[in-house]
Every structure is written in C-alpha cells, then in structure tokens.
Amino acid sequence: MPTRTAELPPRRSSGRSTGRITLADVAQAAGVSAITVSRALRGERAVDEALVRRVREAADRLGYVPDPAARALASSKSTQIAVLIPALSNALFVDLLEAVHATLLPAGYQTLIGVTHYDPAEEEQLLRGHLLHRPAGLMVTGFDRSDATRRLIAASGVPCVHMMETVTETGDAAGVFSVGFSQHAAGAAMTQHLIERGRRRIAFAAAQLDPRTLQRLQGWREAMQQAGLHDAKLEWMNPGASSMALGRLMFEQIMSMRPAVDAIFFCNDDLAQGGLLAALRMGVKVPKRVAVAGFNDLEGSDQMVPALTTIRTRRAEIGTQSATMLLRLMRGESPPRASVDVGYELVVREST
Numbered sequence: 423m424p425t426r427t428a429e430l431p432p433r434r435s436s437g438r439s440t441g442r443i444t445l446a447d448v449a450q451a452a453g454v455s456a457i458t459v460s461r462a463l464r465g466e467r468a469v470d471e472a473l474v475r476r477v478r479e480a481a482d483r484l485g486y487v488p489d490p491a492a493r494a495l496a497s498s499k500s501t502q503i504a505v506l507i508p509a510l511s512n513a514l515f516v517d518l519l520e521a522v523h524a525t526l527l528p529a530g531y532q533t534l535i536g537v538t539h540y541d542p543a544e545e546e547q548l549l550r551g552h553l554l555h556r557p558a559g560l561m562v563t564g565f566d567r568s569d570a571t572r573r574l575i576a577a578s579g580v581p582c583v584h585m586m587e588t589v590t591e592t593g594d595a596a597g598v599f600s601v602g603f604s605q606h607a608a609g610a611a612m613t614q615h616l617i618e619r620g621r622r623r624i625a626f627a628a629a630q631l632d633p634r635t636l637q638r639l640q641g642w643r644e645a646m647q648q649a650g651l652h653d654a655k656l657e658w659m660n661p662g663a664s665s666m667a668l669g670r671l672m673f674e675q676i677m678s679m680r681p682a683v684d685a686i687f688f689c690n691d692d693l694a695q696g697g698l699l700a701a702l703r704m705g706v707k708v709p710k711r712v713a714v715a716g717f718n719d720l721e722g723s724d725q726m727v728p729a730l731t732t733i734r735t736r737r738a739e740i741g742t743q744s745a746t747m748l749l750r751l752m753r754g755e756s757p758p759r760a761s762v763d764v765g766y767e768l769v770v771r772e773s774t
Contacts, residue, residue, distance in 0.1 A: 443486045451684040452480035476634075503748065504552035505561040506536045506545055508632060511663070512690075514718050514737045515563075518585065521741025522561065529749055530666045531558065540632050553578050559748045561585060565600075566633035581751035583744045586634060586737075589761045599751065601744040601762040604633045608766045609641025612687055612715055615731075617649050619774055621685035621713055625656045627672045628689040629664040635689045638717065642687060656683065664689070666734065669696025673714075675705060685774070687711040689733055691720035698726045713774040718765075728772030736764045 449456040454477065462469045462477040480486075503526055507515045523533055534557065536548035551561075553574065560575065560582040575582050584600040616624050626642045628635050633768050640658070646652035658676055662668055669688060673696065676686055687692035692715030701708050708714050708728055716723060719734035743764065747757045 428691035440481040443484045445486075447484055448477065448481045448486050451484055452477045470605045500556050500558040501531050502534050502555060502557045503531050503559045503561060504534045504536060504549070504557045505742070506538055506548060507563050508538050508540045510537055513720050518737045518741040521738040522745045525742050526749070530694065531749075538563075540630065542566070542571065546571045546574070546636065549574055556580075559583075559752050561744055561748060563604075565589075571608065581748055583751070584747045585740055585744045587598050587637075588763050599757065599760050600746055601740050601747060601763075601764065603735065603740075603764055603766050606644075608735075609638030609687075610645045610718070611641075611766075612717070612731075612733055613642045613645035613769055615768055615770065616643065616713060616715060616774060617651070619685075619709075619713065622651055623653075623681060623683040624651065624685040624687060625658055625679070625683045626687050626689070627658040627660075627669075627676060627693060627695060629660045629662055629668055629672075630674070630690075631659060631661050638689055655679075664692050664697065665714035666692050666696035669693035670700040671696075673700040674704070674719055677712070678702070683712060685715070687715045687717075688718055691716035691718050691723045691730065694730055694732070694773075695706035695720075695722065695726055698728070698730065702727065709774050715774055719769055724771065726773070731771045731774040732769050734767040734769045736766065739764050 433494045445456050445459050449459045459477050462474045530619040538545040560580050563585050566586045587602040589598050589600050697714050716730050721732040748756050
C-alpha cells in the first residue's frame with residue numbers, strides 16, 4: 423500500500439497584494455497545507471483521492487492557475503519551449519508551427535511563439551524576454567541574426583535547434599543543430615527546369631528579401647550564369663511583404679520589359695498566384711507567352727489556371743524533425759546528425 427501524505431495544519435494566505443490566487447489561498451480554502459495542494463495538483467499517487475478532489479474543487483472555485491515560472495524555479499525544470507518565427511501571415515510558418523506543437527505537446531511541453539517580423543533587433547528583444555523565464559528549449563528560424571543574439575543563445579546553455587536551413591555552408595558548425603534544406607539548390611533547380619523548357623529571358627521576382635529569399639536568388643543567378651543567360655536587369659527586388667497584390671503588380675511591370683521575358687520565377691507562391699491572375703486579366707497566355715513558377719507550394723497553387731509549377735518545401739517535416747531533435751537535446755542525448763537536410767521537390771504543373 424502506498425504511504426499517504428500526513429496532514430499538516432493549514433497555513434494562512436501570504437496576503438500578497440498582486441490579486442493573483444496563490445497556492446496558499448487554495449490551501450486555506452481546502453483546509454490543507456500548501457505542500458499537500460502542490461502534491462495533489464501534480465497528481466502524486468501518495469495523496470488520498472478524496473483529498474485530491476477537495477483540493478481541485480477549491481482550485482476551480484478560486485480560479486487558481488499554476489505559475490509555470492515559479493514551478494520552473496522550484497524544480498529547476500521548465501515545460502516551455504520558445505519558438506521564434508519571422509511571420510504568422512505566411513502559411514508555411516503556420517504549417518511548421520502545427521507540426522512543432524503536435525510533437526512537443528504529447529511530451530509535456532508548451533510552445534511560446536515569438537514573431538520577429540524579419541527584424542534582428544526584434545528577435546534579440548524577444549529572446550531576452552524568453553530567457554528570463556528559463557525555457558527548456560529554443561527553436562529559431564535560420565541563421566541570420568545579430569552577434570548579440572548569437573551570444574545570448576550560446577551563453578544561455580538552453581538547447582537550440584535552427585529551422586528551415588542547414589549548417590552545411592555556415593562554416594564552423596560545432597554545437598549547432600539544424601533541420602531544413604538548401605534554399606540555394608532549390609532556386610537553382612527551378613531555374614534549370616525553366617532553361618530546359620527552352621526559356622532564355624527568365625526574370626527572378628522577389629519580395630520581403632529575407633535571407634532565404636536571397637539564397638534562392640543566388641541559386642537563380644548561378645544557374646543563369648552557367649547557361650550564359652544572366653542579366654542583372656532581370657532581377658526584380660521589392661522589400662515589401664509578399665502578397666498576391668504585389669505579385670500582380672510585379673507581373674505587370676515585368677511584362678513591359680524590352681526585350682521581353684519568356685519566364686518569371688517568383689520567390690513565393692502568393693506572388694506567383696497574383697501573377698497568374700494578372701495574366702488572366704491582361705489576356706497573356708501562360709505558358710505559351712510566358713512561363714510562371716513559384717516557391718513553397720502553398721495552398722491553392724494546384725487550383726490556379728493554369729496550375730502553378732513550384733518548389734514543394736517540406737515544412738511540416740521540418741517542424742516535426744526539429745522538435746524531435748530538440749527533445750533529444752533536452753534529454754541530454756546526442757542526435758544522430760547535427761544537421762538534417764529534408765530536401766525539396768520540384769512540382770511541375772501547367773504554368774511552365
């Protein structure tokens with residue numbers, strides 16, 4: 423038979439003026455000690471079932487919510503994982519977060535999401551705030567960040583996984599863990615596909631201009647240079663947020679070029695979708711007059727008229743593998759590989 427917890431006289435409430443219901447308040451309402459409340463709410467088997475019900479009823483009646491920061495300080499453990507992403511407006515990061523959440527929740531961890539808006543200074547501020555709460559782990563997007571943020575991550579001692587990119591081209595990768603794919607290689611692969619389809623004036627249309635977009639640009643450049651087709655005038659760069667409306671505008675602008683282009687490689691599917699809608703309005707035949715390609719295989723790309731050729735990125739797999747890698751690191755285990763390349767897929771449809 424398990425040993426039952428001996429009852430101690432209830433303690434008086436701490437009388438703090440924060441307005442927050444405390445463990446001591448629940449203990450006073452249930453007529454038990456604070457330690458018994460703590461054990462009952464943690465589900466320890468040594469606490470009598472009737473006592474557990476009494477404590478939980480008191481906690482529910484008072485609206486008591488455990489303080490995770492206090493619990494982490496008391497146990498030297500946290501159940502919180504800080505996940506920093508550039509944007510929630512981009513569907514690819516939503517897919518990634520869903521996979522991260524689905525992997526971490528069954529393991530008893532909660533995700534704290536921080537949105538950096540592609541701003542290194544904002545990322546640093548968010549990270550400083552999260553580290554104050556001693557998270558069990560960190561998940562960050564890519565490798566482009568301030569030196570101060572890199573030092574914060576290294577000095578924190580908190581296990582960290584980088585998502586969406588790999589460390590193969592970042593130099594010294596000792597102690598750095600990542601799951602992603604080569605944005606550079608994917609950009610080159612799409613460009614090579616267009617070249618093989620007989621296209622020669624291939625424009626690269628980009629928005630946001632974040633590091634991963636610029637890596638795709640470099641892949642386009644190298645493929646065009648190797649084919650003897652590169653022309654800097656074919657680079658259409660707009661720092662604005664990626665959207666269908668911007669894609670429409672960029673398509674109209676590019677189609678006015680002389681000499682004319684015969685293909686447009688948009689850096690993201692929402693731009694390409696806007697371009698295809700503009701082509702319909704303008705009466706421009708795709709792909710007969712101009713081929714159109716995108717990146718990420720976002721929802722709806724296969725339903726466009728014509729269906730959009732794109733690079734399919736495995737963001738759900740990146741989320742799952744990144745979270746799995748972090749779980750290993752938090753257990754003090756070494757992942758089989760420090761850098762995991764999940765690859766990408768060239769999806770050829772009617773638009774090219």
